[in-house]
Amino acid sequence: MDSILKFLLLPFSLHYGLVISMRNFCFNTGIFTSQEYDFPIISIGNLNVGGTGKTPHTEYILKHLKKSFEIASLSRGYGRKTKGYRLATPQDNANSIGDEPFQIFQKFKDVRVAVAEKRREGIKQLRKLDNPSQIIVLDDAFQHRSVKPGLNILLTDYSKLYKDDHILPSGRLREWKSGAKRADIIIVTKSPAVLSPLERKIISESLSPQPYQKVFFSYINHKEAKPLNQAAINIANENPKFASRAVLLVSAIANPQSLTLYLKRYSEEVRSFSFKDHHYYQAKDYKNITDELNKLLSSKKAIVITEKDAVKFDASKFNEVPVFSIPIEIKFHEHQELSFSEEIDRYVRSYSKIR
Secondary structure, X not given: OHHHHHHHHHHHHHHHHHHHHHHHHHHHOOOOOOEOOOOOEEXXXXXXXXXXXXXXXXXXXXXXXXXXXXXXXXXXXXXXXXXXXXXXXXXXXXXXXXXXXXXXXXXXXXXXXXXXXXXXXXXXXXXXXXXXXXXXXXXXXXXXXXXXXXXXXXXXXXXXXXXXXXXXXXXXXXXXXXXXXXXXXXXXXOOOOOOOHHHHHHHHHHOOOOOOOEEEEEEEEEOOOEEOOHHXXXXXXOOOOOOOOEEEEEEOOOOOHHHHHHHOOOOOOEEEEEOOOXXXXXXXXXXXXXXXXXXOOOOOEEXXXXXXXXXXXXXXXXXXXXXXXXXXXXXXXXXXXXXXXXXXXXXXXXXXXXX
């Protein structure tokens, strides 16, 4: 049935692909202009729609660079209730700047966080600030071609590489696979924590990277659970926290599979309840979540949400049930972490003004 649907959608994919090809042709030939800058601009993005880990990789780069440079993060702010350019302040929340930028803002107090649908305008406004940031990191901007980043990083999910996908709507690609040639670095994300050099070699070769492209492999490391309500605080010292509890995983992300697998290491009963990516929780959602909780067999229960959801989830709605979030961080395989950091540093220091 799935293959039949893809076949039926193929004419729409060809039409969409033609439009995208014309757009890219206009940028490639200079009919449409791509703004270049005399300071470092790092773009992180993907070819497909969501789910490759753009925000945690953005955080990885911010954490690395903020030690030595004044740095800013700029994204669209998907799902926010505001429009135009906006620089995050303590008065902001997920509604005003978007869930992912607000997550970054909460974690990196020494990094400027801004949102703007038009990245060129966002960069312009950031550079007008007193003591402007030396480096700007663009989150989810691979297709935003009005800006030409100095370093273009492309992410692709280990479980669904872009080479095996198809263009919208028969697949999940935003543009043709040939768009990958614009990347300077390709990162295969969400790979297993244990991945042999041989498998890395096979996957790298299957991506057919250009001579100027380097391929890296990253994986998700789940960190210590954070209590979000009093019931969770009361059991915060239990370790492992979910060993004797049934867990309801509530998420509004593109792909919660890795977190589901992680929780199954500790709990014999894990139920997943998903909303669409970037969903903002309403009163009816908490009722539905309670209904899902009641379907768990064990009398001892816990709710687990993602770090991204924690900025917009009201844990106080559940007085008796502990609610936790699971922060994540990005790790690179073996010696690749040092190599990746060196690639970032090499690019940044290629600008004479900030050597």
